[in-house]
Amino acid sequence: MTVGVRRIIHIDMDAFYASVEQRDNPALKGQPVAVGRCQERGVVAAASYEARKFGVRSAMPSVQAQRKCPQLIFVPPRFDVYRAVSAQIHAIFARYTPLIQPLSLDEAYLDVTHPLLPRPSATAIAEEIRTAILRETGLTASAGVSYNKFLAKLASDYRKPNGQFVIPPSRGEAFVASLPVNAFHGVGPATARRMHTLGIHTGADLRRFSLEILRQHFGKAAAFYYGIARGQDDRPVEPNRPRKSIGKEITFAQDLHAPAELHAALQELAAKVWTGCQKRNLTGRTITLKLRYTDFNQCTRSLSLPDPVQNEDTLTQIAWKLLTPLLPVKAPVRLLGITLSALLCPQDKTSSAQLSLLP
Template identity: 75%
Template sequence: MPTPIRRIIHIDMDAFYASVEQRDNPALKGRPVAVGHCQERGVVAAASYEARKFGVRSAMPSLIARRKCPELVFVSPRFDAYRAVSAQIHAVFSRYTSLIQPLSLDEAYLDITHPLLRRASATAIAEEIRTSIFEQTGLTASAGVSYNKFLAKLASDHRKPNGLFVIPPGMGEAFVAPLPVGTFHGIGPATARRMNSLGIHTGADLRACPLDILKHHFGKAATFYYGIARGVDNRPVEANRPRKSLGKETTFLQDLHTESELVQAMAMLASQVWTACQKREITGRTVTLKLRHSDFTQLTRSQSFPQPVQNEAALQQAAVRLLAPLLPLSKPVRLLGVSLTGLVVPGQIEADRQLSLLP
């Protein structure tokens, strides 16, 4: 029996945080809204579509957002409210499939190749999901339907907001061809700039580039790029996908200038990360330092260890060692972050060690 063609839906809520705020406060409806803090070091977490018309975007410094849109209304984030709505949304998903891969509170892939509820088509299921979400939450969602994850996500972006778009089998390569590579999920701004410098601007340009050339410039990621240029993406929808990292970062109200200030901030972040590890009963083997200067230049440094980090002190010491080669500071620091990857369950470490000793 031939393998059935996969049917993947990508659901993405429209301006989720801002839409929740506009729903819960009618005075905000129709107004440009930014979820975040209007402070010197504040950052926009989300922007309503009214704000986006002025060029306001998530991750934009609040002061720049205010300059772009003087009428912008800032609202403090309410993550408990967003999580509650997200639970409602995921309850809708679970009626149709158990293969759900959340990407965030407001975004997920659904594999409905073998749906729990039979409908005429994947498109009919996607439309039913959007309708149910609106009926239960008062919020709109956009959906993309296709035969793999990459195309489903492109499709959901194609008719935003409150849209539905389908890329049927056999049409992926043609759909991708005219699109800028910077719009492809999995190709970030830095990679897009590198591709542009090589004359790769669109999906068609990427398809025309030989695999060995892509490997020379982009290493292991080249195979993925080669595939998506042809509408090919074999990644499965991973239900209950394990967490890959735990981290904390903070943007300071005042730039940090001295080693003592950085070490003190690092200790606070390491403590927060370790608390999160203990809560989840996990640890990790790789420590990463993230540092952003006052001019927004950014760097990261990582170190992996043969054995997982054992305690908060060890995590802090590892982060401080990563910082040491960067001192003395060439520029003030506005943001600092510490994260732990290569996550493992402590109990499993000892079990693996015992197994390794068996003849």
């Protein structure tokens, strides 16, 4: 890459949770493995590559996963182990750069424009990191190398598993042109459907739209879409990226219908969310309630307050206030969630926000 161009690496562990389980239990190697609970309301947290061949994916209901792959082996998650392995991996990253932006336990961006160790290229650093991960953890990782975050993430998917791909500046725009927009990180299913209705199916299609037209259809996100269609993404790697929300969800073993049951579930959720807030010395001004019915239709309601939430009881009361207009529920409820966002430290109460109920 030329002088002055950023060097960004995206590291993505291969089937991380499932690979850790296969590493720790040799009997699982080569077998279709799902991390999760094999029960009526269970959900697959991760699937091995052997299971993915049958169409098993993360977030899939366990019952559906087992139908797709009758020989699927379910293993309960061990998040303490996954966190410990993730810490090992991040220690390897830190040998090369302080500019590390974790996205989850199993993936991160690294800015190696000015690495801590002298190496001839970002490609060489990515190869060295992947070798160290395999040697020290017994796990494989894939890497994408490019001049911005968007392309680095695309590149890491290109040679999975246990591969590496480079997109240099001379190839960025052309690489994006032929890709379907639903493969773009940052373009979700709903946005992709909206783009399709406008005749936007590939990066080349997206590039034909002016920034002004994109703003009419996609608002603030238009500038990002306009840039990535041209292989441009100026977002920095943010090592200390502030947390945006704290939330918890419960998928019930049996559907809930009675208001008293729903209220008890909200109390349990609020307690968990507030515990998370206290651990991080944070509170927030926006409370979002998520409700999923037994038919998988979903509903969300949010309330933004002029002052931050001060205690667990207040969080429970507001969540109940958001749920009350939905009672009696139109169908049994299989999942509830509470998220607190617009986070800040408890002592920082300055805010000019107005009270608003969002649909």
